Amino acid sequence: MFKKILIANRGEIAVRVIRTCREMGIRTVAVYSDVDRKALHVQMADEAYRAGPAAATESYLCIERILEIAKTADAAAIHPGYGFLSENADFAAACAEAQVKFIGPGARAIRRMGSKTAAREAMRAAGVPIVPGTASAVSGLDEALAVASDVGYPVMLKAQAGGGGKGMRLVASGEALPSALKQAKAEARQAFGDEAVYIEKAIVRPRHVEVQILADEHGNVIHLGERECSLQRRHQKVIEETPSPLVEANPAVRTVLCEAAVKAAPACGYTNAGTVEFLMTADCNFYFLEMNARLQVEHPVTELVTGIDLVREQILIAAGEKLRYAQEDIDPRGHAMECRIYAEDPDTGFMPAPGRITALREPAGPGIRLDSGAYEGWQVPLEYDPMIAKLAAWAATRGEAIAKLRSAVEEYRIGGIRTTLGFFREVLNDRAFVSGDIDTGFIARWMAARPDKFEKELRPAAAAAILAAMTANRRDSEKPSEANMTASSHWKTEGRRKALRAPAAST
């Protein structure tokens, strides 16, 4: 087994990987950029090395620097987390060359899966259904317009090197295509260093259903069931769950779906943990979307129902061990659901809201799992992804899991910055959501129709809030103004409640 593992990541996922390493008796090496010296993942590691300046390209994305640290620290393996270098084939190749084990699939499999177009081809060959669209990146606007009118609008623009919604755009008509293409390319270039974008027909009201697989280096592949991640905003998942309510209602589909996912792995020489993503229609037709050659953000819900620690299995697989489970050993229990807590302001169209966390009360108790990179006093940096924590709940049924998650969201208090907690409080109470009637357009529609909640039943709560505010105001008027006052001083001007896509204009 590895004696020491370097975690080439930051935030909650670095913390999460460190936890499993520690439980396995493996020493951990953290890396940090200049703005992350005080980050939680550094405080939890046995060793910590400065990777470089704040800019990710000069720190967390800098292959030479990461490998240099691995060498200095004598790390036997590198866990890349998700994002950053996790699906970078060059990095996997460089690790192999430096004789540091990359905990993930080989460079070749990453390359094939990383190119969404090559992945589509491989899947088509393996007999997995795919969405109609271009076989490779479009050369320019003219080709894009031609393809789009060929498969028919709406179409989806996607970064060839992409993932996580970066460089993705839904385009409803030809007029919107030029600007969308430009933006998608710019985002793709910035996120992946590759501006290639391809086109797919947009499936109407699709659900996002994905299958977790584990593949060892001896040819064994199993799946750990599906997850549904239909609640997305700007193509970013925000709520994920397992089992999928749609699949759960149509259990015959599960067999076909999961078998397709298990077929996908050998089709590209895949090893380690991976996720095969599908779009699924209301009548349970599904199409290959992409394969994520890494640990997913939403892996905790699978861990909660299967009882399997995916990071532990990743490490064991990377160490050359055979899978410890056969397919029939996998016996999911109950229902798990996760929300991603972002440092974003839902009342200003989810604008990023970095800043200092001045107060923190974290939810806990039966069935609650929190994966967080935050602590009281921590300054959420401006430079990276705004996700600061993942809150998950497990219960016997979906209804109980929702109730539990709702209650935990209510308990969760993050002071000093704006977060998406209030948004989840509302969505988790939504009748359609609770009934499982969801698709990837759910949140956009919900935001547009978002109810104004200043209702009678809240009157006593408003009175309590007023009384607390008056008490606080008496105190505050005796104190000088604080740093975080500035950060929040624009509320007043934003109008109340009705959140537009980008309503940062004020009168």
Next chain:
Amino acid sequence: MFKKILIANRGEIAVRVIRTCREMGIRTVAVYSDVDRKALHVQMADEAYRAGPAAATESYLCIERILEIAKTADAAAIHPGYGFLSENADFAAACAEAQVKFIGPGARAIRRMGSKTAAREAMRAAGVPIVPGTASAVSGLDEALAVASDVGYPVMLKAQAGGGGKGMRLVASGEALPSALKQAKAEARQAFGDEAVYIEKAIVRPRHVEVQILADEHGNVIHLGERECSLQRRHQKVIEETPSPLVEANPAVRTVLCEAAVKAAPACGYTNAGTVEFLMTADCNFYFLEMNARLQVEHPVTELVTGIDLVREQILIAAGEKLRYAQEDIDPRGHAMECRIYAEDPDTGFMPAPGRITALREPAGPGIRLDSGAYEGWQVPLEYDPMIAKLAAWAATRGEAIAKLRSAVEEYRIGGIRTTLGFFREVLNDRAFVSGDIDTGFIARWMAARPDKFEKELRPAAAAAILAAMTANRRDSEKPSEANMTASSHWKTEGRRKALRAPAAST
């Protein structure tokens, strides 16, 4: 279903019950004494009423006041938690009379089980093995001496109305009996308002194994497997786990043990959740110890392996519903272990250490469950039990659960007061503990032989600590001294490490 439940308790258990109520859509009513106005359970409740002054007898133990509040708030049921009124038959009877449902067994069953001697009789009649000793409370010192020399030393003194180690004393010889009897009676009187004490032969190096049962009001009884709670200090459990390592190694015993527990319930007309406690010898003979007619402190470990919310089941049973599970539906998975975090100083013989919590970092992540009544800024009151939180870990195996719990203890930081966290850090690393070689005398022996850990491997850590202390000292010398300084100013005089039973003498 009940619309509103009053929780006649405080601290972590009140918080835990509130959580399940909230998930079930039941409104919650908290009660609080004068020193608990800012307690966490109050902050989480929908309604909160002052019960009385700090003294428990005038607040949490005051039956009339609690029932008065239940009436004012129009609560349909009362959950008593553990401790306080949870096993008070008069309270259960008073609830019945006031037509408020007591969430627990009926007054008669409590009375029978509450009298340890009557419980022993009932068990003997039902064919459950019991420990040799008196059939009822001893009349005085003379009888005590006679019985003790009859069954043979060592003997155990136990409060007839007891539970939770209060009023219990192990007596090795006749000389120690008078003072022990006096102390046990005083403690029993204070804790339960009843000084009756009985005598049992002390089983040598017993293990404490108990079985969780659920009994509905329609005659159905199931068990949820066993727990082992052999790690005790002053007869207080400090680490609990399920399954029991001893029973796990002798699975045939489980059937007999759990069947005995299931027999116990009808023997005394028992309903709702309960626990049948046994002493078990190394060769798996077991003797009925007592029946706890309430939710146990350590119930989370059972919840973690079975996936069943015991509080939810308690409420459903109290509402008259039939058990939702048959015995064959109960399918425990993996291993769970809990430690009880006390506001006590392990370096001064576990002296209570109330005070203000000045910093708090709570552990979280995969497999971690925290039930806490604490928050940063909270003043741990002097008046009640010093347990402030329970930290539990679930993993596939016992070894992994220990590693996880150890790691979580390491993450857990409670500033401003002394706690037993450091003690757990050491015990969870103990070789004998890890191998499962435990009994109820484990901790006392371990404390006596507690190793001095200032070893070479800690030298760099000590250097880091010195550097941090020097940095802090530069800051602190610029600030006036703080409130919590006083609370900790006696460290210096206590000598380092070697903790005596009651070493509060200083030179």
Next chain:
Amino acid sequence: MKTTVIVGGEQQQVEIDANGRFQIDGLGGNAEIVAVGEGMYSVIFKGAQYAVHLERGGNGVYRAEARGGSFEIEIVDPRRLVRREAGLGVAGSQTITAPMPGKVVEIKVARGDSVRVGDGVIVVEAMKMQNELKAAKEGTVAAVNVSAGDSVAPGSALVVID
């Protein structure tokens, strides 16, 4: 004494005495208000308990969360109130402000340009997301206060539309 409080855009008169006896918009009673942490309060009245989380916005403005509701509360300083009222009716121009700290990536308008509601005006990047800020009124660009590449603080005025 009465205090003027603006909640959800509506002015209300609040009375509260030293014993916690209060009167707000027809609701009244005895309230017990205790601070339980930075910005955390527990308020009890008529038996009901409200855990209130307050965020201070400056100038007597607070954002409060309680019982799943979120409220914006302004406690009006009588002196300020005079200024507020004097200032009414002056407006009509629009200032697009930075909603978060970030970097200006692109400015899509120049001084004097005509814009319509929904037109993209400026793109600000933070936390790896490019956010296009749009015009919320029709008019003419009166001022552009920043250049591409500038770092901007939250609330700083970027573009003014007349």
Next chain:
Amino acid sequence: MKTTVIVGGEQQQVEIDANGRFQIDGLGGNAEIVAVGEGMYSVIFKGAQYAVHLERGGNGVYRAEARGGSFEIEIVDPRRLVRREAGLGVAGSQTITAPMPGKVVEIKVARGDSVRVGDGVIVVEAMKMQNELKAAKEGTVAAVNVSAGDSVAPGSALVVID
């Protein structure tokens, strides 16, 4: 400049400069020390990271936890050191102090009584537990400063044995 630090009962000389370059008992290097919360520090040297949790005990005394070890550290103020050394050898009497805030339940000795090591002297109750404090030396009770029923603060002198 060298600072004297007492750790685990042993005096050590510590050198540290403004850049974090330090020398302790043969260990040396460049340390980076950052505060990450009330009493929480992260110290990195030679690549190793130590999360240190400090509790302040007054007079330059700290209890520290790091890497599973717990340390008592006294940073010696040169002026205090002089007093310390001057005070040595005066002792011999023993003061039994309250180890926690609590209530005196019973006093088992009176002034002038002889006590032996392990004799119960006084019983203090806190958090529902009665704690019997015992004599740690043989001698005579020189003073009893409290009565049954008294509330006592931690560290207060209860009984003195000569």
